[in-house]
Structure formats: C-alpha cells, structure tokens
Amino acid sequence: MSAISASTTETAIIYEGRWRRRFYPIIMHGVMLTAVFLVTFPLIYTLILSTQGTALGSLRPGTAIVENYSDAWNRAQMDMLIRNTLIVALAVALGKIVLSIMGAYALIYFRVRGGMILLAVVMLTHLLPLPVRIVPTYDLLTDLGWVDTFKGLTIPFFASATGLLLFQQFFRTVPTDLADAARVDGAGPFRFLVSILIPVSRTNIGALFLIEFIYMWNQYLWPLIVANSARTRQVQIGIKQLVATDAVIEWGILTAGAITVIIPPLIVLLVLQRSLMSGLSASGEDF
Amino acid sequence: MNTVFPNRILPYLLLAPSVILVLVFFIYPAAQSVELSLYRVNRVRDVQVYVGLENFERLFHSDSYINSLTVSAKFTVAVVVAALTISLALAVGASLPIRGFGVYRTLLIWTYALSPAIAGVIWALLTDPAIGVLTDLLKAIGVNFNWRQSPDDALIFLVMAATWKILGYDILFFLAGLKNIPHDVLEAAALDGANSWTRFWRMVLPLLRPTLLFLLIMNTLYASFETFGLIDITTQGGPGRATNLLIYELYQDGFKSSSRIGLASAQSLVLLAIVATLTFIQYRFISRRTFYQ
16 A cells, blocks of 8 residues: 555656656746846837837838938937947056056065055045046046046046956966966066966956946946037937937937947947856856 | 065056046045035135035935935835846846756846946837837736826836846846856756745855845945936936936036035035945845955
8 A cells, every 4th residue: 555655656756857857948948038038128129119210119120220220320420429439438448457457466466565555545436436526526627628538538437446356356366386487487577467467367358348348338427527529429428319309209210329329339248248257257256 | 475576666656557546536536525515616616615514404404305315215225126136036047057048148138238328218118108018018907107297107117227227237247156056056946846945045045145245236336326327318307306316416416507516515425425334234234255346
C-alpha cells in the first residue's frame, strides 16, 4: 500500500519535473517577450507616428516618412544641433576619461601625501549636483565670458568622481608585476601608462565613454540656461523648440525629430554595452 | 598599495586639473550659494541687502513652496518604488539561465539611451487626447485621462514617463549585480515553485544589496533633478502648480524672475540638505559600501 503510494508520488514528481523542464522555458519566453513588447511599444508607436502625414494615430505606417524627417531636420536645424551636441558629448567624455585616468594613476602608482583628502574633495562632486549650485555657477560663467560658448558647455563637467573611482578601483586589480617589470625594463611612468596601463583599461574606458556620452547628449537644464544661440544650441533644446513652434503640435514632425535625436546615443549603447556590462560587474566584485 | 614610481611632483601635477576643476566649479559656487541665500539680490546685482535667514523663513511660509515639497515627495517616492520594483523583476527574469535569454538583456536596457525630455514627448504622444493609444485604451475601460487638465493625471503622467525612462538604467545595473550571483542560486529561486518567493527574498535580494543601495540613491537623484527636461517639455509645472517640483520652482525663481536670486539660492541649499539626508539614511539602512558610479 505504502509502496504503491510512494511510487505514485515519485512518478508524479518525475512527471512534474519533465513538464517543468519542457514548458517552463516556453512560458518564461512568453513572459519576457510580453515585457519587452510593453517596454518597447511606446517607441514603436512613436516610430509609426513619424511616418504618418494624415490619419494620425492609427497603428498602420503612413507614407509621409520622407516629408516628416526632412521637415524636422530643416525646422530644428538638425545638422547644427547634432554637430554642436557631438562636440560637447565627445569633448566631455574624452576629457573625463583623460582626467580620471591621470588622477587614478597618480593615486595608485605614486606616493601622494594627502591622497585620501584629494580623493574626498573630488568625491564631493557627488553631493553637489548642478541644481544646488546653479545660480552661482551661471554667474561664474558670466564673469568668465563663457555663456553661449562650448567652453561653458563642457569644462564645468570635466571633473569626474565616477571615472576616478572606476579607474582607481580597476588599477588596484592590475597585477603589480606589470609595473615592476616595466620599471626593470627601464620604462618610465609615462611609457608604462601609455603602452601598458591604458591598453589593459580598454573595457573601463569604453564603459566610461558610454556613460558620459549619453549623459551629455541628454543634458537639458544647463544648455537651456547657457546655450542660447543657434551656434551652440543642443539637441534636447532643439526638440523643445519643435514642441513649442506652434499652438497645435505637429506630431508627425515632432516624432520624426525625436527619433532622429535618439539614434546617436542608441548606436553608442549598442556598440559599447558589452564594455559597460563587464566594467560594471568587475567593479562590483569587491563587495 | 603598489607604489612603484618614485617621482615626487608628477602625481600632484596629474591630480591638479581634477582638483582645480572641483574647487572652481563645485566648491566655490556651492559656497557662493550659502552666501547668496543670506541676501536679497537681483539678477543685475544693483540691489544686495543682507537679510539673514529671511529667505529660508519666506520659503517655509510660502504655500507654493510647501506645495512643491509635497509634490516632489510624492513624485520621487512613486518613481523610485515603481522603477526599482519593475526593473528588478525584469532583470531577474532576463538573468534566468534559459537558452536564448541573452537577447532580452539587450532589448530591455535601451531606454537608458533616452533623455527625460524625449521620454516626455513619447508619453505625451501616448496620452494625447486625440491620437494617443493609451488615451483610447483607458477610455475603453472607463477612465478619462487628461494630464493637461487634471492635476492628479498630470502627476501620474510624469511618474509613468519618468519611470519608463529610468527602467533601462536600473535593469542594466541589476543585471550587472545579478551577474555576480551564482547561477544555481538564481535557478533554484526561479524553479522551485512555491518556495521561489521566499528564496528570492532570502538569497537573491541580500546579494543584490549593494546594487539596490546604489540604485536607490541614483534614482532619488534622478527623480529630484534629472526629470527637469521631462517637466519643462510637457506639463511645465501645471496644471496650476500640480507638477511644480522643487527643481522646477528653483529654475523659475533663479532664471525666470529677476529679483529672487537669494530665494533661489536658499532653495538650492534646502535641496542639498534633503539630498544629503536621504543619501545618509539610505546608506545607514542598507549599509556597506558601494563603489561604482
């Protein structure tokens, strides 16, 4: 009696296990596909809208794709906007990478008296986001004559606590032998940095570039205050102008403009997401 | 510590640019904020009267500022809770050791590339009274949603757009955190039927604590500051003052009026105090150090 019931339970477990193994992945694929669809649908709808000239709001793609995109391009002066924003995003991303590698290199490979204090000073930037110092920073920019210049849009962003920490942490994991060997070979600090340390830091450089490029491409408040002319205007403010040009929003053109502006950071994300993932996981290792 | 190079001056030269930039563009303006908050000042600076703490008194006796504080608190809590819950669920799902799941990791993080302003445009489209699919969907279940007229709808609208935009970022960091958790722990948590929930709370979540703390802080900062573009491109604080978050109020006093520079600086300091306090509390609660970003 008990033997029979035991074996039935066993069969049930085996049966259930097989059922699980076969259907569980299928069900989970269904769940995840639904999630992806829900997260992505707003963008798909925007994409569809950007092709419609008439019959706005249906789910069927329209035929006005060329008109919408070229109207958005011309009206927002997209070539200028993209050029201006590329200058700012690239300058800040590269500036931060260079400065934070320099700083982290100094802290890890040299004896720096008061190094912890200097690190703490740079870390303070985390507690002082732009809004808590925005009025005096703008005044400072006025005094420097940097309002409406690329200097004003980039240099205040150059210091990077994120980058300094990222590289400092990574340099600690680089084997000491590497530097010792370099020294024995007669390589000075500069050659060691350029020919050994920077090449092994590729992943982290990629990760920081991705973070900072997207961060700068999407800046809104600072460019709104500081970049007033077409000469320096940034993409996000250009989109605001597409919204504000008329009393009635021209959705076809506005969505075409929005899609255009999304493309560059999306490309950067796609190309560098592997670097970012491994950079983040590696720096998360020691806790 | 692997100190190898003997140079004495070089390291200071390498650190100098970073330190100088921080002093000039962070510390000095922050100190100026403190000073300005004690004055009644206008934009051209021909009036500058020392008023002590009057600006702070005015702030906390002003209905509109109290309103901004309340709205900001509601907004921030809603965004942080919604974003962290949804993104954690999606990241755990995408991390399951099932064949073909790698693709979801890419398909779920892309909102990271969007700006809050663009998210605003997209959600304004979805909820447009004439052509928004979401408007139609809500109408079908009997809900009349219009954020241009209803104060409640306006706040809900901002919460939805802001949450959606930050999902990619949060999922990205949760995925990175989950990558460090052994596969069998995740698999057990996922497969073990009724026990999976308890296992998740007991085994997965504690391992994710550093990531959770980091995201809690970053999402709070995001909701408080980075959403400026979203507000400016959609509700602009309205209808009435229903979505006039602290950051938007600060912008209006600091840059849209000519005589409230002192008041705006006082608001900056209140923001600093709030952010510092929240960060401190979050650290104490989840403790341990978190190092990235």
